[in-house]
Amino acid sequence: MLELVYNTTPTSDRGLRDIIAEICSSYINDSSGTLLSNSRFETIMKNDGALAFDVLVRIHRTKRATDERVELLERSLRDRERKLSDAGQKAQEMREELSRANVQLRIRATYPSLSDLENV
Numbered sequence: 589m590l591e592l593v594y595n596t597t598p599t600s601d602r603g604l605r606d607i608i609a610e611i612c613s614s615y616i617n618d619s620s621g622t623l624l625s626n627s628r629f630e631t632i633m634k635n636d637g638a639l640a641f642d643v644l645v646r647i648h649r650t651k652r653a654t655d656e657r658v659e660l661l662e663r664s665l666r667d668r669e670r671k672l673s674d675a676g677q678k679a680q681e682m683r684e685e686l687s688r689a690n691v692q693l694r695i696r697a698t699y700p701s702l703s704d705l706e707n708v
Contacts (some may be wrong), residue, residue, distance in 0.1 A: 590632050594639050605642060612639070613646035 590612070593604045615623040623629050633640045 590629075590639060591636065594636050599638060605638075609639070609642035609646045612643045613650060616643065616647065 590608055593608050597604055599605075612623065612629075633643070
């Protein structure tokens with residue numbers, strides 16, 4: 589089928605060629621590696637430079653798209669980590685403020701007549 593498509597269609601007719609290249613690149617990239625271990629496929633790839641090039645281009649595009657998605661996810665993760673850190677810092681500031689207010693309340697409760705301690 590691969591040879592038939594690549595031997596009978598003009599290079600400008602991308603329809604079937606793109607489908608074949610996409611399927612081949614998908615199976616090359618799969619974890620089982622069954623296509624790469626197929627001697628018939630290896631022979632076809634070695635003998636048909638156009639098919640080999642089309643598959644290579646598909647693999648490159650897939651890798652580039654994956655790299656872009658990874659970069660986007662890493663940026664999102666860094667942004668979330670920064671926001672989480674900011675929230676943690678804000679929570680710490682609020683705990684400290686509550687602690688100071690608690691100390692002031694205890695002082696006022698213990699020494700209600702000391703007017704000079706009003707602003708402690």
